[in-house]
Amino acid sequence: xxxxxxxxxxxTLHFLLKEDVEHDYAVKLVQEEVAHYKANLExxxxxxxxxxxxxxxxxxxxxxxxxxxxxxxxxxxxK
Numbered sequence: 001x002x003x004x005x006x007x008x009x010x011x012t013l014h015f016l017l018k019e020d021v022e023h024d025y026a027v028k029l030v031q032e033e034v035a036h037y038k039a040n041l042e043x044x045x046x047x048x049x050x051x052x053x054x055x056x057x058x059x060x061x062x063x064x065x066x067x068x069x070x071x072x073x074x075x076x077x078x079k
Contacts, residue, residue: 006075008066010051013037015061027059034061041067049078 015033017026034053041048048067055061068074 004072006077007069007072008074008077009069010066013063017058017060023059030059030061034063047074047078
């Protein structure tokens with residue numbers, strides 16, 4: 001028999017600009033979407049660590065995150 005001792009998932013998320021709105025407004029929406037994503041992690045009590053948050057020239061944002069997988073313990077992954 002085996003048991004999961006620790007598990008995390010590493011994701012690279014690209015928050016893209018909406019194409020059908022003005023550029024400045026699209027940039028603001030992306031920033032709000034990133035803040036909403038982080039708030040959701042907090043609200044769901046998901047353990048996580050933002051490795052990188054990279055603003056792009058076009059205003060989009062790339063976020064590299066290591067986060068808890070389901071409800072598994074995270075072990076040493078987030079130290």
